[in-house]
Amino acid sequence: MITVDWATYAQLLGLVQNSIIAAAVLGVVGGLIGVFVMQRDMAFAVHGISELSFAGAAAALLLGVNVVAGSIVGSLIAAAIIGVLGARARERNSIIGVLMPFGLGLGILFLALYPGRSGNKFGLLTGQIISVDLPQLRLLLALSVVVLVALVIIWRPLAFDSLDPEVASARGVPGRTLSIVFMVLLGLTVAVSVQVIGALLVLALLVTPAAAALRVSASPVLVPLLSMVFGLVSAVGGILLALGGSLPISPYITTISFAIYLVCRLLERRLKGGASRRPRTPALAEVAR
Amino acid sequence: MTTPTPSTDLAPVLSIRGGALAFGARTLWSGLDLEVRAGEFIAVLGANGTGKTSLLKAMLGEQRLAAGEVLVDGHPAHRGHRRIGYIPQQKIVAPGTPLRGRDLVMLGVNGHRYGPPITTRADRERVDALLAAVGAAHYADQPLGSLSGGEQQRLRVAQSLADDPALLLCDEPLMSLDLHHQRGVSELIDARRRDHATAVVFVTHDVNPVLGMVDRVLYLAHGAFTIGAPDEVLRSDVLSGLYGTPVDVIRTHGRVVVVGAPEGDHHHEVVA
Numbered sequence: 001m002i003t004v005d006w007a008t009y010a011q012l013l014g015l016v017q018n019s020i021i022a023a024a025v026l027g028v029v030g031g032l033i034g035v036f037v038m039q040r041d042m043a044f045a046v047h048g049i050s051e052l053s054f055a056g057a058a059a060a061l062l063l064g065v066n067v068v069a070g071s072i073v074g075s076l077i078a079a080a081i082i083g084v085l086g087a088r089a090r091e092r093n094s095i096i097g098v099l100m101p102f103g104l105g106l107g108i109l110f111l112a113l114y115p116g117r118s119g120n121k122f123g124l125l126t127g128q129i130i131s132v133d134l135p136q137l138r139l140l141l142a143l144s145v146v147v148l149v150a151l152v153i154i155w156r157p158l159a160f161d162s163l164d165p166e167v168a169s170a171r172g173v174p175g176r177t178l179s180i181v182f183m184v185l186l187g188l189t190v191a192v193s194v195q196v197i198g199a200l201l202v203l204a205l206l207v208t209p210a211a212a213a214l215r216v217s218a219s220p221v222l223v224p225l226l227s228m229v230f231g232l233v234s235a236v237g238g239i240l241l242a243l244g245g246s247l248p249i250s251p252y253i254t255t256i257s258f259a260i261y262l263v264c265r266l267l268e269r270r271l272k273g274g275a276s277r278r279p280r281t282p283a284l285a286e287v288a289r
Numbered sequence: 290m291t292t293p294t295p296s297t298d299l300a301p302v303l304s305i306r307g308g309a310l311a312f313g314a315r316t317l318w319s320g321l322d323l324e325v326r327a328g329e330f331i332a333v334l335g336a337n338g339t340g341k342t343s344l345l346k347a348m349l350g351e352q353r354l355a356a357g358e359v360l361v362d363g364h365p366a367h368r369g370h371r372r373i374g375y376i377p378q379q380k381i382v383a384p385g386t387p388l389r390g391r392d393l394v395m396l397g398v399n400g401h402r403y404g405p406p407i408t409t410r411a412d413r414e415r416v417d418a419l420l421a422a423v424g425a426a427h428y429a430d431q432p433l434g435s436l437s438g439g440e441q442q443r444l445r446v447a448q449s450l451a452d453d454p455a456l457l458l459c460d461e462p463l464m465s466l467d468l469h470h471q472r473g474v475s476e477l478i479d480a481r482r483r484d485h486a487t488a489v490v491f492v493t494h495d496v497n498p499v500l501g502m503v504d505r506v507l508y509l510a511h512g513a514f515t516i517g518a519p520d521e522v523l524r525s526d527v528l529s530g531l532y533g534t535p536v537d538v539i540r541t542h543g544r545v546v547v548v549g550a551p552e553g554d555h556h557h558e559v560v561a
Contacts, residue, residue: 039387152405160400163388166377167448170349170458171401172369214387218432220395223387 012243018137019129023235025144026189026196026205031231032151033189034210035224036182039162041089043207045082048096049190051103052078054199056191057124058110067124068136071191072143078103079187083180107199127198127250129239140192147185147192158182159220196235197250204254205231212257212264216271230260300363301326302456302488303348307357310340310347317343318514319356323507327455328486330479330502332493332519335509336550341492344509345458348490349375361456369401374449374487376478378461379442382434390429390436390444394419397448419447423477439470446477457481459491463498471498478502496523497544510550523547 013020037046056074060067078099086092107124123131132140151158160168161175169175193202209230213223238253301324309319317340325331333341346352347359350367359366361373382388394416395408420426423443428436433444442462449457459478463471479502482489491499496506496519506522508515510531515522522528523545528536537548 035387153403155406156396156400156402156404159406160396163386164393164396164400167375167397168400169351169368170373170375170377171397172367173401214385218385218387218389220387220392 009243013240016130016239016243018134019132020236020239022132022137022140022144023129023196023239024232025141025148026192027209027231027233027235028228029144029148029151029189029231030193030205030235031209031213031227031229032224033147033186034206034208034231035213035227036151036158036162037186037207038210038214039159040182042092042186043203044093044096045086046186046190046203046206048082048100048103049075049078049187050194050199050202051100051107053103053187053191053194054124055103055107055110057194057199058107058114061116061124062110062114066136066139068139068191068195071124071194072188074103075187075191075194076184079183079190083183104199123198124194125198125200127196127201127248127253129196129249132195136195140195143188143192147188150181150185154178154181197253201250201254204257205235208257208261209234212261215261215264215268230257234260301360302329302362303490304360305347305357306360308344308347308354308359309356310343310352311355316355316512318509318512321357321514323516325456325488325490327488328482330482330489330491330499330504331507332491332496332499332503332505333507333509334493334496335514336494339509339511341509342460345460345490345492348456348458349373371452372455374452374454374457376442376445376449376457376459376462378464379438379445379466382436382441384432384434386432386434388433390425390431390433390440391416391420393433393444394425394429394447394451397451415451416447419450420444422450423447437470438466439473442466442470442474443477446474446481450481453485454487457487457489459489459493461493462491463493463495468498475499475502500543500545519545 037043053071053075056077057067057071059074060070081099082092082095086095111124157168157173158178160171160173161178165175189206190202193205197205210223210227212230213226217223217226234253234257237256238249241252242249303323303325305321305323308321308323310317323331333344335341343352347354348361348366350370361370395412398412398415398419399408417426420429423446425440425443425447428440433441436444445462457478462478463474466474475498478489478491479499481487491503493499496503500519503519505516506519508522508528508531513531515527515531523538525536525538528538528547528550532551534549534551536550539546539548
C-alpha cells in the first residue's frame with residue numbers, strides 16, 4: 001500500500017501547479033493535433049521528429065543554451081526534412097527510418113559529452129516536467145497556445161486536405177502549403193512534448209488519445225473532443241498520481257493513456273456488436289439490438 | 290489577351306481555345322477548340338494516356354496547358370473556382386476514416402473556409418438539402434468506409450453541388466460501380482444539368498452508361514481528337530480516320546463497342 005500524506009500532497013501540488021497547467025495544455029493540444037496525425041498517417045513521423053528534437057535538446061544542454069530552444073530547432077529541422085522529402089507515405093517512412101537512429105545517436109553523443117548531472121540527461125528521453133523552470137514552462141505554454149490557435153484557424157482546410165485531398169485541391173485548398181504549416185505545428189508540439197514526457201514517449205500524448213477516440217466515433221466533432229479529453233486526463237492524471245509516490249511521471253501518463261485506449265477498443269466492440277457490417281435499415285438496427 | 294465576357298446564357302460556360310497538352314517533348318494533342326454551353330453534356334472518351342484527366346485538371350486550373358487557354362465563365366481557369374463542381378472516381382475509403390456521409394458533403398460546403406470550425410445552421414441545412422437531393426439522407430450518418438461504391442458516389446454528387454455549380458467536371462465517376470448504381474449516379478448528374486442548366490464534362494472510358502444523355506463526344510486518340518454528336522463520332526469510318534487504321538464500331542443491344550483501336554491496352558475494346 002502506498003500511503004499518501006495529504007498535507008504533503010497539498011504542498012507538492014502547490015509546487016507543481018505550473019507543471020500541471022503546462023501538462024494540461026499539452027494534453028489538449030496533443031489530443032487535437034493527434035487527430036490530424038492519424039488522418040495523415042504520420043504516427044511514425046512523430047516518433048522521428050521527437051528523436052531529432054531530443055538531439056537538439058541534448059546539444060543545447062551541452063552548449064549551455066536554452067534546452068527548449070534546442071528541442072524546437074531539432075524538431076523543426078526534422079519536420080522540414082520529412083515535409084520536403086517525404087511527400088509520399090512510403091518515401092516518408094524510409095526517410096524517418098533513416099533519420100531516427102541518427103538523431104537518437106547524436107543525442108546520446110551530446111549527453112555523453114555533457115559533464116552535468118545525469119538526471120538532466122535521462123529527463124530528455126523519459127520526461128522531466130517537474131524539473132523544468134518557470135521561464136521555460138512559460139515558453140512551453142506559449143508554444144502550445146500558438147499551435148492551438150493555428151490549428152483552429154486552418155482546421156477545416158487541413159481536414160479537407162487530409163481526408164479528401166483530390167477534391168480539396170480542386171476546390172482550391174492549398175494542400176502543399178497546409179502540409180508544410182502542419183509539419184511546423186507538429187514540430188513545435190513535439191518539442192513541447194519532449195520536455196514534458198520525454199522523447200521516447202511522445203506518442204503517448206500525440207497518437208494514443210486520437211487513436212482511442214477514433215475507435216469509438218467517426219464524428220468530426222466528437223473525435224477531436226474525446227481525443228482532447230483523453231490527452232488532458234492522461235497528462236494531468238499522470239502528474240497527480242505520480243505526486244503520491246516516488247516513481248517518475250511518464251509511466252503514469254503512458255499507462256493512463258494506454259488504459260483509455262484499451263477501454264475504447266472494448267467499447268468499440270460493444271458499440272458495433274462485434275459485427276463490421278452496418279445495419280441496412282433502422283428497423284434492422286432495432287432488431288439487431 | 291481577351292477581355293472577360295460578361296456571363297450570359299449565351300456565353301459558353303467553358304471554352305478552350307487552341308489548347309495543347311504536352312509532357313516534355315511528347316505532345317498528346319494540340320489545337321483543341323471546345324465550347325461548352327449551359328446545360329450541355331460532353332463526354333470525353335479515349336484510352337488511358339490520351340490526356341483525358343489532364344484536360345479535366347486544366348479546367349480545374351491544376352494542369353498547365355502547353356498552349357492555348359481555358360476560360361471558365363469567361364475568365365481564365367483557376368484553382369478553387371466557386372462555380373465548378375468536381376466528382377472524382379470512387380476510391381476505397383480506409384475503415385476507421387473519421388468521416389460520415391454527411392461530413393463528406395459538409396467538406397464541399399465549408400471545407401475550404403478558414404477560421405474556427407463552427408458549423409452554422411445554414412451549412413447544416415445546405416447539407417441536408419443536398420443529401421435529400423441525391424437520395425442519400427437515410428445513410429448519411431454512417432461512416433463513409435462502410436458504404437457501397439454507389440452510395441459513396443451519390444454523396445460525391447451531393448458534395449460537388451455544394452456551391453450550385455455552373456459547370457460539373459466528372460472524372461470517371463462510374464468506375465467500379467455496378468450497372469444499377471452506374472444508372473443511378475449518371476441519372477443524378479443528368480437531372481442536375483436538365484433542372485439547373487449545369488454544363489457537364491464527363492470523362493469516361495465507357496460511354497455506354499451515359500450514351501442516352503450525351504450531347505457531344507470529345508474523342509481523344511493518340512495525337513488527335515474529334516468532336517461531335519455521338520452518332521457523328523462513334524462510327525467506324527470516323528474513328529478509323531482518327532486512328533489512321535481500320536477500327537470497327539459495333540452497336541449491339543443498345544451498346545457501343547469499339548474494336549481494334551491500335552493503342553489499346555486489352556480493355557480498350559470496350560472503350561466506347
